[in-house]
Amino acid sequence: MDLLEDLRSHDIDVRAGTSDDAVDGRVPRLVARPASTEQVAATMRAAHAAGAVTVVRGNGTKLRWGAPAPELDLLLDLGGMQQLLEHQPGDLIVRAEAGMPLADLQEHLRSSGQRLGVDEPVAGTTLGGLIASNASGPRRLHTGTARDLLIGVTIVLADGTIAHSGGKVVKNVAGYDLCKLMTGSFGTLAVVTEATFRLHPTPAASGWATVQVAPDQLEPMLERLCRTQLAPAALEIDAPPGESVTIGTLIEGTVAGVPGRLAAARAEIADHAELRDDLDWPWRYPFSTDGTQSGLKITCRLGAVATLTAAATNLGLHVRGSAGTGVLYAAAPSAAGPADLADALTSLRALAADHGGSVVVLDAPRELRGAVDVWGPVPATAIMRRLKEQFDPARLLAPGRFVGGI
Amino acid sequence: MTQAAPITAVAARLRSALPADAVIDDPTRLATYDCDGLLHYRVSPALVVLAGSADDVQLAVRACVEQDVPFVARGSGTGLSGGALPHADGVLIVMSGFREIREVSPRDQRAVVDPGVINLAVSGRTRPDGYYFAPDPSSQQICTIGGNVAENSGGAHCLKYGFTATHVLAADVVTPDGERTTLGTTAPDAPGYDVLGAFVGSEGTLGIATEVTVRLLRNPQSVQTFLAGFADCNAAGAAVSAIIGAGIVPAAIEMMDALAIEAAEAAVSCNYPPGAGGVLVVELDGPEHEVEAELAAAEHHCQEAGAFEIRVAADDAERQAIWRGRKSAFAAVGRISPDYIVQDGVIPRTALPEVLRQMDELAAERGVRVANVFHAGDGNLHPLVLFDEKVPGQGDAAEDASGAILDLCLAHGGSITGEHGVGSDKAKHMPKMFTDDDLDTMQLVRCAFDPQGISNPGKVFPTPRLCGEVPGKRKAAHPAQQAGLGEVF
Ligand SMILES: Cc1cc2nc3c(=O)[nH]c(=O)nc-3n(C[C@H](O)[C@H](O)[C@H](O)COP(=O)(O)OP(=O)(O)OC[C@H]3O[C@@H](n4cnc5c(N)ncnc54)[C@H](O)[C@@H]3O)c2cc1C
Numbered sequence: 001m002d003l004l005e006d007l008r009s010h011d012i013d014v015r016a017g018t019s020d021d022a023v024d025g026r027v028p029r030l031v032a033r034p035a036s037t038e039q040v041a042a043t044m045r046a047a048h049a050a051g052a053v054t055v056v057r058g059n060g061t062k063l064r065w066g067a068p069a070p071e072l073d074l075l076l077d078l079g080g081m082q083q084l085l086e087h088q089p090g091d092l093i094v095r096a097e098a099g100m101p102l103a104d105l106q107e108h109l110r111s112s113g114q115r116l117g118v119d120e121p122v123a124g125t126t127l128g129g130l131i132a133s134n135a136s137g138p139r140r141l142h143t144g145t146a147r148d149l150l151i152g153v154t155i156v157l158a159d160g161t162i163a164h165s166g167g168k169v170v171k172n173v174a175g176y177d178l179c180k181l182m183t184g185s186f187g188t189l190a191v192v193t194e195a196t197f198r199l200h201p202t203p204a205a206s207g208w209a210t211v212q213v214a215p216d217q218l219e220p221m222l223e224r225l226c227r228t229q230l231a232p233a234a235l236e237i238d239a240p241p242g243e244s245v246t247i248g249t250l251i252e253g254t255v256a257g258v259p260g261r262l263a264a265a266r267a268e269i270a271d272h273a274e275l276r277d278d279l280d281w282p283w284r285y286p287f288s289t290d291g292t293q294s295g296l297k298i299t300c301r302l303g304a305v306a307t308l309t310a311a312a313t314n315l316g317l318h319v320r321g322s323a324g325t326g327v328l329y330a331a332a333p334s335a336a337g338p339a340d341l342a343d344a345l346t347s348l349r350a351l352a353a354d355h356g357g358s359v360v361v362l363d364a365p366r367e368l369r370g371a372v373d374v375w376g377p378v379p380a381t382a383i384m385r386r387l388k389e390q391f392d393p394a395r396l397l398a399p400g401r402f403v404g405g406i
Numbered sequence: 407m408t409q410a411a412p413i414t415a416v417a418a419r420l421r422s423a424l425p426a427d428a429v430i431d432d433p434t435r436l437a438t439y440d441c442d443g444l445l446h447y448r449v450s451p452a453l454v455v456l457a458g459s460a461d462d463v464q465l466a467v468r469a470c471v472e473q474d475v476p477f478v479a480r481g482s483g484t485g486l487s488g489g490a491l492p493h494a495d496g497v498l499i500v501m502s503g504f505r506e507i508r509e510v511s512p513r514d515q516r517a518v519v520d521p522g523v524i525n526l527a528v529s530g531r532t533r534p535d536g537y538y539f540a541p542d543p544s545s546q547q548i549c550t551i552g553g554n555v556a557e558n559s560g561g562a563h564c565l566k567y568g569f570t571a572t573h574v575l576a577a578d579v580v581t582p583d584g585e586r587t588t589l590g591t592t593a594p595d596a597p598g599y600d601v602l603g604a605f606v607g608s609e610g611t612l613g614i615a616t617e618v619t620v621r622l623l624r625n626p627q628s629v630q631t632f633l634a635g636f637a638d639c640n641a642a643g644a645a646v647s648a649i650i651g652a653g654i655v656p657a658a659i660e661m662m663d664a665l666a667i668e669a670a671e672a673a674v675s676c677n678y679p680p681g682a683g684g685v686l687v688v689e690l691d692g693p694e695h696e697v698e699a700e701l702a703a704a705e706h707h708c709q710e711a712g713a714f715e716i717r718v719a720a721d722d723a724e725r726q727a728i729w730r731g732r733k734s735a736f737a738a739v740g741r742i743s744p745d746y747i748v749q750d751g752v753i754p755r756t757a758l759p760e761v762l763r764q765m766d767e768l769a770a771e772r773g774v775r776v777a778n779v780f781h782a783g784d785g786n787l788h789p790l791v792l793f794d795e796k797v798p799g800q801g802d803a804a805e806d807a808s809g810a811i812l813d814l815c816l817a818h819g820g821s822i823t824g825e826h827g828v829g830s831d832k833a834k835h836m837p838k839m840f841t842d843d844d845l846d847t848m849q850l851v852r853c854a855f856d857p858q859g860i861s862n863p864g865k866v867f868p869t870p871r872l873c874g875e876v877p878g879k880r881k882a883a884h885p886a887q888q889a890g891l892g893e894v895f
Contacts, residue, residue: 088754088756090754091756091785144568144572145595148568161843163843164840165844165848167839168754168819169752169753169754169784169785169820170785171560171564171569171752171781171825172820172823172824173557173824173826174821174828174832174836175828175839175840175845175866175867176604176851176852177604180600181599183603184595184597184599184600201654201655204653226513226515226624227512227536227624228624229624229626229627229693230693231624231692231693231696253695253699254696254699255699257698257699257700258695258696260693260694260695261696264695299591299593299594299595301516301592301593302514302516303511303513303514326593326594327593327594352593356514357591357592357593358593358597360597375597376597378598379589379591379596379598380588381598382585383854383855384598384599386855387854390851402598403598
């Protein structure tokens with residue numbers, strides 16, 4: 001049976017793809033918009049039978065991330081799955097469909113004084129997209145990323161099998177943790193249809209203590225701040241090329257506790273730098289995420305943040321990110337061509353590797369992503385390939401997008 | 407000519423490369439490795455290898471791969487689910503002698519350690535620099551980091567700081583095909599699938615960790631601990647709900663019921679509030695300003711919930727005294743019952759009153775008693791089913807009650823294990839929590855790592871071999887406690 005007929009026979013909302021549906025410039029033959037996990041399973045069974053290359057879409061905000069998209073037969077749009085399924089404020093957990101926008105979830109949680117402890121660096125992110133990209137922002141220092149917060153998933157495999165892992169209790173070591181495998185898998189392993197997260201109470205008070213330092217003062221200042229016992233929610237830097245570096249410490253907590261901690265944070269830095277509390281936090285990536293600019297993610301051990309920052313700014317990149325965890329983002333100058341980007345990657349990758357980290361091209365115009373190695377060297381790719389082989393032997397889910405050609 | 411048994415070939419291979427005392431096949435010595443902390447399951451391995459390096463581990467695994475012989479890693483053997491139970495025809499690879507702290511970097515908030523390093527040794531080394539390793543299983547004086555990684559171990563302070571998975575950045579492993587690879591990176595967010603996340607908690611079924619990079623946390627500026635006595639567990643539970651509902655995340659919040667208090671009192675004279683039917687141990691840590699505010703609020707919530715006595719520790723000695731009762735509770739149960747089963751289940755915390763009530767009922771129906779000690783903040787229950795093996799029928803009744811407790815946890819949307827793992831003991835319960843498709847999907851991960859199925863086979867996932875076997879019974883205290891080495895949570 002033809003894929004379109006097959007999907008229609010299961011009452012799945014399906015239509016022909018248009019240029020509006022293009023993924024990374026490729027127009028899908030069909031767009032399916034299932035309304036439930038069962039419908040996603042039926043969709044994948046049909047796609048599997050037809051050998052249809054499939055890309056999963058949440059809200060499409062990070063669909064370009066990774067290696068250039070393949071020719072695709074089917075766009076699986078999770079926009080029809082936005083329901084909040086369960087929120088237990090007393091247990092600090094929430095379960096929702098993967099197509100739900102993160103902002104909608106946070107809005108719902110606000111009334112009970114809770115939040116999912118992740119930032120939203122790209123507006124419009126869905127829960128599924130959050131999991132697939134493991135995107136994070138400043139608060140990862142305190143509450144981690146989706147990796148740390150996801151406690152249960154329902155997934156649909158490439159052949160339509162529905163499977164669960166984890167559950168809805170925070171503490172649980174029964175069976176393999178597929179939540180971890182789904183996090184950061186960029187839609188190449190299985191389709192996440194439902195997710196359960198642990199929540200955090202929204203702090204009653206918060207404030208930034210912010211300073212600017214000369215680039216050569218970055219390391220001593222970070223060393224001081226990393227050693228404090230202030231337990232900040234975030235420790236961020238912003239380093240445009242050739243300018244001074246801004247360092248921001250976010251303090252979150254109780255109404256009674258925060259003022260004292262903020263004062264302590266200011267005292268910690270005031271002797272050494274100029275306090276600036278008027279800066280434009282909170283935070284976005286230093287690059288636009290509309291596909292016109294090249295943005296890198298750079299990771300390294302904590303003590304090398306200043307070194308990597310210096311190297312990147314010397315190459316003309318604008319660096320910003322979580323100096324308290326060793327996860328930075330860098331924007332390449334708009335004029336950078338494939339050769340410039342490749343050169344920057346070569347030198348930064350060597351340096352990051354020396355310091356226990358890596359450099360990945362998150363977003364960039366398609367021709368640039370086609371011209372450079374987006375992921376760079378990744379350890380344990382042999383096992384990763386075997387995982388892909390087990391989960392998606394026919395290579396239907398976003399083939400070629402992920403590390404090592406996965 | 408008859409073919410030599412595969413295990414003989416493995417033994418010969420290992421003897422030719424390793425020091426004589428590193429390869430054990432003397433039956434008497436093999437028998438000393440026949441169980442872990444779950445004493446009821448006993449199997450002597452065919453061969454034991456004392457590994458001292460990643461090369462040794464790789465050599466042993468390769469020999470097993472060539473001969474298609476199963477292998478089981480063992481750390482300190484404190485596991486409570488039979489995860490390190492040997493395979494009768496296989497090799498037990500003992501990691502406890504492989505225990506050097508390789509590198510400590512306070513600036514990077516990282517340490518690199520051998521898998522046989524004892525959990526507490528890491529913080530012991532880094533505390534003077536102002537840092538510690540957060541996962542604190544109560545076996546931390548004796549269990550290994552490799553075991554912690556394999557079990558994704560937790561502890562009282564995991565409510566606020568997370569389990570082992572949160573605190574491990576990278577691991578060098580020998581995969582079950584005999585290859586060596588690094589999972590994860592020193593930096594967070596290693597690109598690619600989170601194969602490290604899959605490995606942590608896999609109970610030795612995806613290979614053997616030979617080096618682990620752990621995250622270190624800065625010592626908190628202030629720590630406040632208090633003990634609150636309540637008339638019963640419902641009142642104590644209401645206090646927990648109020649504290650958490652107020653947006654406070656304590657470092658630890660632990661509960662004991664009357665029977666557990668009685669046992670602790672008998673064992674260590676912890677001097678808990680007389681007449682208490684439930685006590686809470688609450689610990690708050692962090693920046694001074696915050697802890698002060700939270701302490702006041704938490705005390706207030708306890709009073710509101712009916713606490714008739716609150717004791718705030720004035721110093722470290724008083725803090726230890728408060729914790730002593732809690733930490734001794736498992737072992738102490740030996741004082742009030744000749745035999746007991748340690749259970750480990752999880753429920754959504756808000757279901758606590760209902761679950762405790764039903765647990766009392768199911769115990770009474772079966773003529774056994776249940777003492778309760780638990781991590782109240784995250785709903786991780788450790789019911790201790792008390793019985794006397796000498797009384798006909800009690801052993802069976804206790805086993806039955808223990809299983810029924812897990813069913814109760816599942817009926818409330820919980821889990822069959824929060825930290826002790828599935829191991830040999832609970833594999834048979836997995837189908838109650840997961841569908842066949844769920845389990846088959848987990849097997850895909852197994853197949854990617856261990857196509858031959860030789861890494862700790864028979865654990866975690868149900869196999870016919872385990873069907874109908876009984877849950878673990880514990881006779882009095884674990885040998886480790888008797889030796890004064892560890893306290894049981
Ligand atoms: C008194 C007592 C108190 C306890 N309290 C707690 C507690 O509070 N919280 C908690 O979570 N647990 C607790 N436990 C359980 C146990 O201590 C933990 O599971 C611990 O992590 C096991 O470590 P081990 O070195 O003894 O591992 P073992 O028991 O030797 O092995 C456990 C599992 O890990 C595997 N393994 C061991 N080393 C490696 C390696 N290098 N690579 C791969 N796999 C490996 C084994 O094959 C086995 O499956 C307690 C146990 C006791 C006896």
